[in-house]
Amino acid sequence: MKLQNIKIVMVGSTHPGNIGAAARVMNNMCFSHLTLVDPQCPIGETAYARASGANAILDNRENCSELTQAIADCSLVVAASARHRSLPWPELSPTELADKLTSMDDSSRVALVFGREHSGLLNEEIQLCNQMVCIPANPEFSSLNLASAIQVLCYEIYSHQNDAPPPGKQPEAHDLPAPSSEVEGYFEHLQRVLLSSGYLDPDQPGLIMQRLRRLYLRSELTRNEINILRGMLTAIEKHQP
């Protein structure tokens, strides 16, 4: 589904810094639709400072007095809430939520609903939602900052959408792992230098060489790196008596 069709709904927020921080998080994670239900603070300088440039999200926010109004056009409404409530509502993990959203139709509209800083969502507000999503946390200290909770969910959803990452810059040929023949050429050269310097026992070079192979093979040496390593060996050989 499209991230623009997922609303972040903040109910009764009391701190303008959290609203601004939420706008920044949303912009970082490619969300754009912020809805404030009955905010308890002005959206001014503090909010814009914490938004760090995500002004458009604050400017274009939707304002509602009631949660019902905010979610009216949404076919899936998910409440972000702590676990172990008196209300046994169906519960998703953030990953399950992201899986679910990824499989939804492009035209679907979804609301993720976040409650008040100190008291969360009321039971009757949760009962307007299809499901709850619960962020795993320290059972002794489980209350996340509001913008942090929005960060975790937006990150999970954004990174799920992007699991097939756009093709990055292709590495140059010399930055690709070298073919085995070149790596073996390096090992032969290394063994020669270590024998002539007296480090390897000519009768038993095996165990040390095996460990060195393990180290360098694990690194998946590039052609460039092979060139540097062989250059080093050549310089050392020339410098030997």
Add this chain to the structure above:
Amino acid sequence: MKLQNIKIVMVGSTHPGNIGAAARVMNNMCFSHLTLVDPQCPIGETAYARASGANAILDNRENCSELTQAIADCSLVVAASARHRSLPWPELSPTELADKLTSMDDSSRVALVFGREHSGLLNEEIQLCNQMVCIPANPEFSSLNLASAIQVLCYEIYSHQNDAPPPGKQPEAHDLPAPSSEVEGYFEHLQRVLLSSGYLDPDQPGLIMQRLRRLYLRSELTRNEINILRGMLTAIEKHQP
């Protein structure tokens, strides 16, 4: 591995609110070890207010003047940084980082290193790290708030630990990754030998050493391997005229 053995290292932070928010995030996600390197602000009322009760993490923080000091005992050092740098350092996604940490030994010590609010980490700081971790984000607006970035990584790691299968057979001590101080000792030794053999230009050792750092840091050298590599260097030095 144990979450208590993962240090969150904040380098040159300028906003006490971010340091307090980081402490809250850490407590939410069961992390406890906060290290501040050269902080540019007082850790007072603002920090404690944003910590929202995670005071013990601020009280017990470690203070260092240099990053090298902060990471000296860590066998894996990961820099949180933006993608597309001039420095092509090996890069993990947050999920890959969490997978990697989950499979590590209980006694391993790890540092996750976060840079300055406006300028991130310096290239020479990244070059002290084994790998980079990059949080996927909107390419047009990719700079996350510092505490938000810490939230995403701590969340990924915490939630992975909870999904993790029991650890397999533990490796022997000498097969564990070496601490950063030992790896740095190897780099100094290597540079000395490459200078005396004439391979490195004494006026410009930088670029070659940077590529060698990248290769060896990527491999996460064990103590055993460091011993072998330094033994090689010592033999070569003795054999030089």
